[in-house]
Amino acid sequence: MVITKDLVCLNRPERTKEAILDALCAKAVEAGRIADVQGYREAVAKREEEFSTALGYLVALPHGQSDAVTTPFVAVATTSEAFRWDDRSENLVRLVFMIGVPLKNRENTHLRILANISRKLMEDEFREKLLSLNDTEEAFALLSSIEA
């Protein structure tokens, strides 16, 4: 499983990129997906430098490829309010999909799920539905439906 229930959190109070990444990293560490937070955060920061992963639609997809990641994962957060992701764009974010992929031991099945999730995020209906949910269980069910 790329997404598990303990990697989903809704209506978070965070209002900055760093704060929401901290919160999601804590989840990923608890779930045993990241062995080295520092190493993972560096990979994410490096990727954000190339170009901002907030590209509109209230979505950001910060991601890092690093051996700090033990198994591929997506940690998902919605925030209670939209916030500006970074200084490089005006794009607001309420939906954060934080992705981690190891450099070694990567299986196509996992990469395929990540690709499917990325595609799914371009569907208005899917994003609206996810943002409307207040129950983690329901959000997880919706997210799991993509993995299949």
Next chain:
Amino acid sequence: MKIVGVTACPTGIAHTYMAQAALIKKGKELGHQVAIETQGSMGIESELKRSEIRDADIVVLAVGCAVEGLERFEGKRILKIEVSEAISHPNRVYEKILEIVAKESK
């Protein structure tokens, strides 16, 4: 119009596929026939058919890194854009496509 394209980004994990979905979705809405190949973490997928390339009015390259097989597009009209542009503003991409095709068809 018939449009083919390639999407690719440095990590090839997320934006390659978002750009593909965005270009196909908007293209369908506008009534175009769109085929987009991805060159991402799983290698080349949805590989463009020779006939699709031959019949295409234009080739869109939404790429942020080196891609394979550019020789297939020799002699075609090519629009090169940022991956982020394809995701954030697919409508603008199609406006540009229409402009280019209209100009060169005169």
